[in-house]
């Protein structure tokens with residue numbers, strides 16, 4: 291499939307458009323859980339998607355009761371905005387121990403949902419792991435070094451880190467954020483996007499937002515432009531046979547990568563993390579086309595299985 295619109299045809303409209311959409315603490319993971327359930331019906335990966343729904347529900351429970359943790363000061367926020375840096379940079383932010391407490395809570399909530407012996411063992415290992423080991427594993431996940439993380443442990447570590455960063459991101463309401471030099475890095479935490487979303491409604495009608503793989507922040511980026519290398523010259527769109535067009539892969543011929551793009555006008559309930567995991571066959575299609583993903587889904591990495 292080819293793009294219908296030409297590069298530059300859709301740019302930011304005049305006037306104020308929201309550059310950043312911070313996550314809604316009240317509902318962000320609950321909404322994802324509902325979407326996983328919806329997608330599970332009749333899906334070849336139904337059991338997996340239902341498991342992910344339960345994990346997202348556990349994330350919401352932990353987020354609802356998350357303790358107060360240190361946040362960037364006003365000076366740090368102003369300085370980040372001035373220098374074009376993410377204030378909650380995954381590479382430099384000193385993680386509070388609360389994320390590890392959140393991990394243990396998630397593991398306890400998921401105890402009855404573990405059906406695979408290997409996962410049971412991985413959870414037992416995480417429950418008994420020391421702080422140093424868990425921080426080492428977190429470091430690897432945040433740096434994208436997934437091969438250093440046991441595949442069965444990855445979803446739980448990722449879930450706990452998401453809750454912690456989402457809690458902090460949601461606390462920064464009303465702050466100013468700079469567009470980073472690399473457009474595919476989250477202006478709040480510096481992580482790559484899981485997918486992009488073409489929104490509907492109000493001032494955001496038809497605008498495309500990249501959705502952070504870690505903190506669930508969404509940030510605006512013009513359409514028909516590669517989020518990885520900024521090229522507008524050779525962008526193509528791919529969909530699975532029989533798809534309703536709500537999820538496509540936006541491929542770039544310049545850097546040979548792709549990222550999924552989801553269209554709320556085709557399905558208002560699309561959710562970047564859930565719809566990404568429900569369309570893994572599109573990743574296989576892109577792999578066959580010789581294109582690599584430009585952003586991760588923290589719950590699943592081809593190299594980790």
Ligand SMILES: [Zn+2]
Pocket residue numbers: 476477478479480481502503504505506507
């Ligand atoms: Zn982020």
Ligand SMILES: [Zn+2]
Pocket residue numbers: 516517518519520521542543544545546547
């Ligand atoms: Zn590119």
